[in-house]
Amino acid sequence: MSLKEQLIKDKLPTHVAIIMDGNGRWAKQKGNLRIFGHKSGVNGVRESSEACAELGIKYLTLFAFSTENWNRPKIEVNALMELLIATINSEINTLLKNNIRLNAIGRLEDLPAKANLKLAEALDKTKHNDGLTLTLALSYSSKVEIIEAIKAIGEQLKENKIQVTDINETLLENHLTTRGIPDPDLLIRTSGEQRISNFLLWQLAYAELYFTNVLWPDFNKEELYKALLDYQTRERRFGLTSEQLEKK
Ligand code: IPE
Ligand code: IPE
Ligand code: MG
Numbered sequence: 008m009s010l011k012e013q014l015i016k017d018k019l020p021t022h023v024a025i026i027m028d029g030n031g032r033w034a035k036q037k038g039n040l041r042i043f044g045h046k047s048g049v050n051g052v053r054e055s056s057e058a059c060a061e062l063g064i065k066y067l068t069l070f071a072f073s074t075e076n077w078n079r080p081k082i083e084v085n086a087l088m089e090l091l092i093a094t095i096n097s098e099i100n101t102l103l104k105n106n107i108r109l110n111a112i113g114r115l116e117d118l119p120a121k122a123n124l125k126l127a128e129a130l131d132k133t134k135h136n137d138g139l140t141l142t143l144a145l146s147y148s149s150k151v152e153i154i155e156a157i158k159a160i161g162e163q164l165k166e167n168k169i170q171v172t173d174i175n176e177t178l179l180e181n182h183l184t185t186r187g188i189p190d191p192d193l194l195i196r197t198s199g200e201q202r203i204s205n206f207l208l209w210q211l212a213y214a215e216l217y218f219t220n221v222l223w224p225d226f227n228k229e230e231l232y233k234a235l236l237d238y239q240t241r242e243r244r245f246g247l248t249s250e251q252l253e254k255k
Contacts, residue, residue: 010232014062018239020192022066023059023231024214026206027051029198029222036222042086047224049094051197053101058228060105060139062235066188067141070206074114074148088122091145095129102129106138112184113147140188149208156182185210193238195231197223215241 027048034044052069059067072087102109109129118126126145159182163169169178180186190210196202199220203211217234219226244252 010229010236014232014235015239016063019062019064019235020238021064022068022189022191022193023055023064023234024068024070024191024194024207024211025055026070026194026196026200026204027223027226028196028200030224032198033222033224041083042090044222044224045083045087045090049090049098051223051226052094053098054227055231056107056139056141057101057105058231059141060107064139066191067139068112068144068185068188068191068207069142070144070147070204072113072145072147073205074117074146074151075205077117077146088119091118091122092125095125099129099132102133102141103136106136107133108136108138108140109133110140110142110188111145112142112152113145114151115145117146142185142188144206147206149205149210152184153179153209179209183209190214192243193217193234195219195234197221197226213243213245215243 030044030048031041032044033047034041037043055069056067071091076087077084101107111126111130115123115126126143156179160169160174160178164171185207190212191207191214194203194207194211194214195217197219199218201218215238217237219230219234221230242249242252
């Protein structure tokens, strides 16, 4: 039986989040420049989004560029921004064909105007698609996102629109850029690193974590199936005991 056939259809996650890591090391192993790794990483994006769309997974969120990544050498940052534009151009038809709605979170205003415009255009073109929602985290920092939410809530308090007692999980979640999207059930990180790197700190509270040594440009549908199969062996207890779950 193929890996795909082994998947239990009604035990698939609703939301998969991925920290796409290892492009630089992949290129270095091949004696190439880092940007070659980033270009090859587009393959992983295509494979994982197609696989999720085919399986009927509703949300896929990809960490594409962190606020910390702005501190990389200028030449790499520029190449990544160019790559974002080129990738939207080359992949837009695949998105439309697969009924994928593109979404973006992060400080999009930090992106070069050209990239920001291209992104806005793609968001608009795919906005009526109702299959997979593919969210790209660009210039994203979870700490910044939470601080922005707290600031907005602070303003509402100051204007007496809400009371301190109105502050709860739902209110905070409604001020995050992920509002309306359920929390990830599964977080995948490639390249062997085992850290969160300022990604969806709030939203990952109860996600199952899956780490693989595969470098991002080598990530494909089969690797995603492996992660999903592993996920399906987990018992998600949310603080309860196994015995309590059995009774449910
Ligand atoms: C992930 O690959 C892509 C981005 C962070 C933009 P890296 O560029 O971090 O690759 P490594 O970790 O150096 O191998
Ligand atoms: C995290 O990868 C950010 C993205 C995948 C876009 P990094 O490679 O930048 O993470 P650290 O700095 O090694 O933790
Ligand atoms: Mg890295």
